[in-house]
Amino acid sequence: MAEVIKAVEEGFRRNGMGETQMPPKTAIKPRGGETFLHAMPAYVGQLDIAAIKWVGGNDDNRKRGLPSISGLIILNDPETMFPICIMDASWVTAMRTGAANAVAMKYLGPERAET
Numbered sequence: 001m002a003e004v005i006k007a008v009e010e011g012f013r014r015n016g017m018g019e020t021q022m023p024p025k026t027a028i029k030p031r032g033g034e035t036f037l038h039a040m041p042a043y044v045g046q047l048d049i050a051a052i053k054w055v056g057g058n059d060d061n062r063k064r065g066l067p068s069i070s071g072l073i074i075l076n077d078p079e080t081m082f083p084i085c086i087m088d089a090s091w092v093t094a095m096r097t098g099a100a101n102a103v104a105m106k107y108l109g110p111e112r113a114e115t
Helices: 002-016 059-064 090-108
Strands: 026-028 035-044 049-058 069-076 083-088
Touching: 002 090, 049 059, 049 090, 069 090, 083 090
Parallel strands: none
Antiparallel strands: 026 035, 035 049, 049 069, 069 083
16 A cells, blocks of 8 residues: 555646646536446656546446446557556555545644554
8 A cells, every 4th residue: 555655646746746637527427416427537748648537336236236336447558549458447446545545644634643
């Protein structure tokens, strides 16, 4: 987890320095309030990495024995823009969420807080 926290902190730094392109999340609700689809593209210039996270959610999936939220991350070759990797987003999302909270605590939390 320490490596993930370091990477997320570096990502926040690069974003703050204007080295990324990360527009606001695009959201649609195909069936109203119960479902959603989110598109989250990003590009990190100095690393020359382009990707999009595509997430869908439906609370009724629990009744089907499925997770209520699922997603994919698609990594694109920055030169050709061809997809070079498609992966499940669950692990990345969970790790990034925890790491983002750890970074926030480091800078915004009480001095004696530990991550």
